[in-house]
Amino acid sequence: AQSVAQPEDQVNVAxxxxxxxxxxxxxxxxPYLFWYVQYPxxxxxxxxxxxxxxxxxxxxYGFEAEFNKSQTSFHLKKPSALVSDSALYFCAVRESSGAxxxxxxxxxxxxxxx
Amino acid sequence: xxxxxxxxATLVQPVGSPLSLECTVEGTSNPNLYWYRQAAGRGLQLLFxxxxxGQISSEVPQNLSxxxxxxxxxxxxxxxLLLSDSGFYLCAWEKGRPGANVLTFGAGSRLTVx
Numbered sequence: 738a739q740s741v742a743q744p745e746d747q748v749n750v751a752x753x754x755x756x757x758x759x760x761x762x763x764x765x766x767x768p769y770l771f772w773y774v775q776y777p778x779x780x781x782x783x784x785x786x787x788x789x790x791x792x793x794x795x796x797x798y799g800f801e802a803e804f805n806k807s808q809t810s811f812h813l814k815k816p817s818a819l820v821s822d823s824a825l826y827f828c829a830v831r832e833s834s835g836a837x838x839x840x841x842x843x844x845x846x847x848x849x850x851x
Numbered sequence: 852x853x854x855x856x857x858x859x860a861t862l863v864q865p866v867g868s869p870l871s872l873e874c875t876v877e878g879t880s881n882p883n884l885y886w887y888r889q890a891a892g893r894g895l896q897l898l899f900x901x902x903x904x905g906q907i908s909s910e911v912p913q914n915l916s917x918x919x920x921x922x923x924x925x926x927x928x929x930x931x932l933l934l935s936d937s938g939f940y941l942c943a944w945e946k947g948r949p950g951a952n953v954l955t956f957g958a959g960s961r962l963t964v965x
Contacts, residue, residue: 769950769951771953773956778939778959778961779958779959780857780941780943780956780957780958780959781895781941781943781954781956782956783953783954783955786951786953788951827895831949831950833950833951834950836949837883837885837900837902837908837949838897838900838910839885839897839954840897841887841894841895843894844894844895
């Protein structure tokens with residue numbers, strides 16, 4: 738069975754500081770991993786994905802994520818946070834076998850403090 | 852380019868009334884289509900997906916149903932709404948075999964059942 742855990746409901750960070758949003762996953766086979774962002778009353782926007790290859794994935798708006806197979810983690814990072822990064826962030830996983838269901842974590846609310 | 856539309860954006864309905872939420876995708880053919888619900892808080896739950904006209908798979912038994920009368924149209928319905936049906940409903944699409952593809956989400960439909 739697939740599952741995703743985002744252990745932090747809320748992350749606060751000062752503007753200009755680095756940010757990390759944590760995600761761990763569980764799948765039967767190889768994972769496809771995704772990060773999405775949601776602004777208030779909007780749909781989800783894709784940030785980045787890991788399929789295979791380099792463990793460090795770079796995405797939109799300066800975000801990156803590191804795939805760690807031994808720790809089954811896919812943490813989202815950004816070197817310098819902006820106030821406009823404040824939003825709800827979702828990690829998601831799908832089995833590489835082609836299962837339809839994209840499993841989402843419960844989300845982490847990021848607040849960047851000016 | 853491809854776009855996804857959902858309507859209505861906001862809906863307030865009494866308990867026991869019917870529901871119809873519509874989702875259409877433009878600029879592509881034979882997409883995989885998905886309905887997710889985001890309950891108060893944040894978690895995303897897959898409700899239905901469809902890989903073709905008339906083909907509907909349900910992930911969770913509930914008071915809702917889905918239909919795909921045309922290639923790029925996906926409808927979420929209920930005959931009698933319950934209070935627990937309140938939430939933010941998100942439609943999404945992808946092209947090709949499920950797996951590494953990115954799901955693209957609509958702007959969502961917020962349903963309040965009173």
